[in-house]
Amino acid sequence: MQRRRFSQILASSLAAPALLGPSLAQSQQRVLLRAGDQKGGLQALLDAAGELKNLPYDIKWSEFPAAAPLAEALNADAVDFGIIGDAPLLFTLAAGSRVKAFAASRSDAYGTAILVQPDSPLKSAADLKGKRVATNRGSIGHYVTLKALDAVGLSADDIQLRFIPPAEAKLALTQGSVDAWATWDPYTALAETSKHARVLVSGRGLWTGLSYLAATESALRDKRATLQDFKDRVARAQVWSYQNPDSFSATLARIIGIPEEAAKLQFVRRATHWVSIDEQVVADQQRTADFYLKAGLLKQRLQVSNTFDAGFRNKA
Structure with a gap:
């Protein structure tokens, strides 16, 4: 059942619109990058900054609702690379996935948070004891939940975890089927701006804010120069986005289908910047x-230094 469900998600994701070259004959002669995206984040960033114009290669975009199915797609060699948080990457690596992170970014961790209904009596992480908390297994929401509990002397055994996807988790919180929902932006910003939820515990002080571009071994070997160019474009686009927040927020809202207010909130507060894979990141x-x-x-203990490819230059 689980394998069939992933196949359905993957099939729908891979049916997402692709950005292709001017002709089929030309595209057959060009490198094709199969990019895994989450909620349109990378595509929106590059599109708004104009970095998708006049590409010397083609990109096929596949969008995933969360990191877990994206990680499965990487493991199945259905995409060449994708954007993924630090915690989900660890899970797929621990499961034997042969991928490596080749680019790293840091963001303000506030938007990765535990949400409750606006009128919930819960006031702190300690109040979660015995409560039902929804999140994605292995997600950064899952990680922040565990860290928040640990900070107040609790563990996962002290709550009732419900592992469900973001859309279902949002509905469960709204309908009262769960007491809290641990998620990330843009879902957090959407819930806040729509007044459907408030932040009980933010990720600040709990999560590193690290996310990565991770690629398969074959892509790192065969499409290395193309991945480097893509990485450079993302870094330039990130700088541009913070110089043009209104323009970027409008494009982000259009591409991922959320109100501009929520798009701007999650973008501005994340303050994302791309960094070198250095000793601190590792x-x-x-x-x-x-x-x-x-x-x-x-x-068993995972030696993470083996899961990075630090051979890509870092420049904006």
């Missing part, structure tokens, strides 16, 4: 892996 990722080991979600 150390932060190791601490996250070690926490998952402590929490019992990893069966």
Whole structure:
């Protein structure tokens, strides 16, 4: 059943519109990058900044609702690379996936948060004891939940975790089927601006804010120069976006189909910037892996230094 469900998600995701060259004959002679995106984030960024114009290669975009199905697509070699948070990347690596992170970004962690209904009596993480909390298994929402509980002396055994996708989790919170929902932007910003939820616990001080571009071994070997060019375009586009917040927010809202107010809120507060894969990034990722080991979600210690490809230059 689970394999069939993933196949359905993957089939619909791979049917997403592709940005292709001017002719089929030409595109057959060009490198094709199969890009995995989450909620249109990368595509919106590059499109708004004009970095998708006059590409020397073609891009086929596949959009996923969360990191878990994107990670499965990477593991199945259905996409060449994708954007993924630090915690979900650890899970797919621990499961034997042969992918590596080749670019890293840091963001303000506020938007990765535990949400409750506006009139909920819950006031802090300690109040989650015995409550029903929805999130995606292995997501950064899952991670922030565990970290928030740990900070107040609780563990996953002290709550009732419900592993369901974002759209279903939002409905469950609205209808009162769960007491809290651990998620990330743009879902957090959408819930806040629509007044459907409030932040009980934010990710600040709990999560590193690290996300990555991760690619398959074959893509890193065969499409390395193309991945480098893509990485450079993303870095330039990120700089442009913060110089033109109104223009970018409008494009982001249009591409991912959310109100412009929510798009701008989640974009501005994230303050995303691309960084070198240095000792600090590796150390932060190791601490996250070690926490998952402590929490019992990893069966053995993962040496994260082996899961990075630091051979890509970092420039805007």
